[in-house]
Amino acid sequence: MIPPEGKGNDHKSAFDFKLYMIRKAESVNAALDNSVPLLKPLTIQEAVRYSLLAGGKRVRPLLCIAACELVGGDEATAMSAACAVEMIHTSSLIHDDLPCMDNADLRRGKQTNHKVFGEDMAVLAGDALLALAFEHMTVVSSGLVAPERMIRAVVELARAIGTKGLVAGQVIDLSSERLNPHDAGLERLEFIHLHKTAALLEAAAVLGAIMGGGTEEEIEKLRKYARCIGLLFQVVDDILDVTKSTEELGKNAGKDVMAGKLTYPRLIGLERSREVAEKLSREAEEQLLGFDSDKAEPLVALANYIACRHN
Amino acid sequence: MIPPEGKGNDHKSAFDFKLYMIRKAESVNAALDNSVPLLKPLTIQEAVRYSLLAGGKRVRPLLCIAACELVGGDEATAMSAACAVEMIHTSSLIHDDLPCMDNADLRRGKQTNHKVFGEDMAVLAGDALLALAFEHMTVVSSGLVAPERMIRAVVELARAIGTKGLVAGQVIDLSSERLNPHDAGLERLEFIHLHKTAALLEAAAVLGAIMGGGTEEEIEKLRKYARCIGLLFQVVDDILDVTKSTEELGKNAGKDVMAGKLTYPRLIGLERSREVAEKLSREAEEQLLGFDSDKAEPLVALANYIACRHN
Numbered sequence: 205m206i207p208p209e210g211k212g213n214d215h216k217s218a219f220d221f222k223l224y225m226i227r228k229a230e231s232v233n234a235a236l237d238n239s240v241p242l243l244k245p246l247t248i249q250e251a252v253r254y255s256l257l258a259g260g261k262r263v264r265p266l267l268c269i270a271a272c273e274l275v276g277g278d279e280a281t282a283m284s285a286a287c288a289v290e291m292i293h294t295s296s297l298i299h300d301d302l303p304c305m306d307n308a309d310l311r312r313g314k315q316t317n318h319k320v321f322g323e324d325m326a327v328l329a330g331d332a333l334l335a336l337a338f339e340h341m342t343v344v345s346s347g348l349v350a351p352e353r354m355i356r357a358v359v360e361l362a363r364a365i366g367t368k369g370l371v372a373g374q375v376i377d378l379s380s381e382r383l384n385p386h387d388a389g390l391e392r393l394e395f396i397h398l399h400k401t402a403a404l405l406e407a408a409a410v411l412g413a414i415m416g417g418g419t420e421e422e423i424e425k426l427r428k429y430a431r432c433i434g435l436l437f438q439v440v441d442d443i444l445d446v447t448k449s450t451e452e453l454g455k456n457a458g459k460d461v462m463a464g465k466l467t468y469p470r471l472i473g474l475e476r477s478r479e480v481a482e483k484l485s486r487e488a489e490e491q492l493l494g495f496d497s498d499k500a501e502p503l504v505a506l507a508n509y510i511a512c513r514h515n
Numbered sequence: 516m517i518p519p520e521g522k523g524n525d526h527k528s529a530f531d532f533k534l535y536m537i538r539k540a541e542s543v544n545a546a547l548d549n550s551v552p553l554l555k556p557l558t559i560q561e562a563v564r565y566s567l568l569a570g571g572k573r574v575r576p577l578l579c580i581a582a583c584e585l586v587g588g589d590e591a592t593a594m595s596a597a598c599a600v601e602m603i604h605t606s607s608l609i610h611d612d613l614p615c616m617d618n619a620d621l622r623r624g625k626q627t628n629h630k631v632f633g634e635d636m637a638v639l640a641g642d643a644l645l646a647l648a649f650e651h652m653t654v655v656s657s658g659l660v661a662p663e664r665m666i667r668a669v670v671e672l673a674r675a676i677g678t679k680g681l682v683a684g685q686v687i688d689l690s691s692e693r694l695n696p697h698d699a700g701l702e703r704l705e706f707i708h709l710h711k712t713a714a715l716l717e718a719a720a721v722l723g724a725i726m727g728g729g730t731e732e733e734i735e736k737l738r739k740y741a742r743c744i745g746l747l748f749q750v751v752d753d754i755l756d757v758t759k760s761t762e763e764l765g766k767n768a769g770k771d772v773m774a775g776k777l778t779y780p781r782l783i784g785l786e787r788s789r790e791v792a793e794k795l796s797r798e799a800e801e802q803l804l805g806f807d808s809d810k811a812e813p814l815v816a817l818a819n820y821i822a823c824r825h826n
Contacts, residue, residue: 241678243679245678245686247690248678248683248686249678252678295642296642299638299642304633304638322615324613324615325686327613327615327616327638328686330642331606331607331610331676331677331681332678332682334645335645335673335677335682336678338669338670338672338673339670339677342666342670342673343670351662351665351666354662354666355665355669358669359649359650359654362649362650363646365646366643367563367647370642371639371642371643372554372555372556372559374639375556375636375639376556379556379558
């Protein structure tokens, strides 16, 4: 097998994470493509498909599938939950991009949903995706997963969306923009990231573990792992913004500083931010001890990938 | 017991429907009041509570509870589903009222959600209520209802929201406003009402029947009953708009005609509209034959109430 270009050999394992990511993203994209019913009215299906199939690394579905495989399940058992999590993620992006929220014109190099389909369709496409996530997961998994486990998955997914999850994160993020920097502390920053980013990663990992038949202990370890890599992702993002050039990042460097955004380096300095990143990275990997080391490889590699990325 | 003022004695049964409605609405309001967690950020909880506790007749929860009681369940078993259905209803009202949709300033005599809390909060409050519906129903009912039945309830509720339900209805309704009247037929009108109104009434009745342990046949009869009263409600609404004065209605009479809105009288005339209403009323009541006639009284009365109301 010819290894794909740019394969990273800089960590212990010979496991080919990039190839694993590409393969899983292909399966997920095929499943997502089949998940949207081609019913009338077609306008709304088009709006839903436009954002759902716009690409992206599919990190959340990958995490869901890898967690399921870690506890002894397989890709097929995790797939409906993996798709559901991506639907929720897409729904939140569509609503966050609206003029009344972050007012974004571009997302993943394409026009945002409301720019193409109008604000009314974008609100409805987000709502439709929220509902489709619950419908898709419960319909596709009936027969594959015990009903008790399905119910737990529904509860976890719902919690990750609402006022204990994504919605809470977005509310505090919006209110922080209007805030005096002196009033914005580390606690607020962590609240935003734990809710806007970590909550859905947590749901992805926990849903995978539930679907795969994981024990309580396994589910809780994967929950903690996901929360750590969720925060890690944000700390690294903030560090890259102040240490890398625009060319290296492929996006405007220093834009967080320019925008006066709440970031780790701004609140605790660059050195301490790096220490926080190392601590989170260590804590994430610790959660994977005790699992079969071969099966844990994708998740070890995912934590490394997030910690060591350069853009 | 002193009967409440305005008690209607104009149908066969001595069953006191108005008192039944008031009692159920009180139980539902108390349950809804307890259903929103008082967590930070409080702004979003306030926005959610503002619309969820804004009153209204609570017809959907009442239908859910009455369907549950009809198949042998009780109010407590149905309550979490009844609340979930009202949360979905409220979520759709908040989003439908947004400036990019129906741009409404008032709802139930109060300012709409976005007028009080801002558009961003209104979008998020709607999203939070969608998620809360699934969380509340599954958490509260675990232990009361078999997991297999809970899963069915989740599927039914999700379908009623998305592109097979409320969202589809709103999409066609929005596109009809821009339509030449000659292109707008009875089929389109029924599509809108079946999706915007009947789908959630159907979910309310079906969820009640599922929670109460109803058989397949019972569930399907209640589904049909709810679809009939959903359409009936709209036909009667359209008839009242052209036959009653503003004073009698308590809202502007003739406003549908003025707005060039698609209505039954406009499409098929007043006489045939009345025939449609009678047919739907008959069909609804037929679904209740074969059930215990005492337990069916609230649903017989509900169909009568919708058919015979004067405002």
